[in-house]
Amino acid sequence: MIRDDIKAATITAMKAGEKDRTATLRQISAKIKDRDIEQRTSGKDIPDDELVTAVMQKMAKQRRESITMYVDGDREELAENERAELAIIEEFLPQMMSEEETIAAIAAAKETTGATSIKDMGKVMAELKGKYGAVMDMGTASAILKKSF
Template sequence: MSLKEQITEDMKTAMRAKDAARLLTIRGLMAAMKQKEVDERIELDDVAIVGIVDKLIKQRKDSIAQFSAAGRTDLVDKESAELKVLEGYLPQRLSAEEVAAAVAAIVAELGATGPGDMGKVMAAVKAKLAGKADMALASAAVKQALSR
């Protein structure tokens, strides 16, 4: 079963269970997926869907940080619940050590030497680790690898 089919089935399950919060989150995800399909005139595959889920998760984390700073615990709780639902659609993530090892291999493969090569290395890292690793963690690993 593809990820798109799984999301559709989860939406139906949430409807039947009358789980309004979960349903709202899944509908938001499906709207983002549909928007991408319409804008780019493509059929999304699992990799593209994981990219959309990653983007939505990043938005939720940013919102949680902003709401926490403003003392809005009600909104923090809502965003946290949405974050938990969205994280259920991500594949198993690589650990920090695995990301660092993959980044080191990419740096060696490209022959990158310093901070000036950051863009070139990050492009390769995004291509290889998309959906498998947290890009903020990968970016930190690239910075560390290039500062040596």
């Protein structure tokens, strides 16, 4: 499980005296715990690895946006800190599907759901999220799907 890998990496980083890595791993753990609490109150049952992956994907997206803003604002030292955090987060994320694999999955989902127009986009996206939620970039999939109608 990804959660166990993060805990083990945190312990290893603490023993090695890697303060920045330890801080980032603790941030990840804190966000995961926050999401656990949200999930308990929502009543939804999400598989653990899927939940952890969703949290880390969101964190990675936030880091990428911050890097862009810092670079645009000529704050390279802050951008470098964000890049270091992003690299640590990405260590634990599963490999994302390539664009070709995404296109093939979209074609299969359109066939399965019987989608023929943009009005059926919600059904197709729900199918994709159910099957490939942890390994497919839904933003990219949405853009490809819109072009395919």
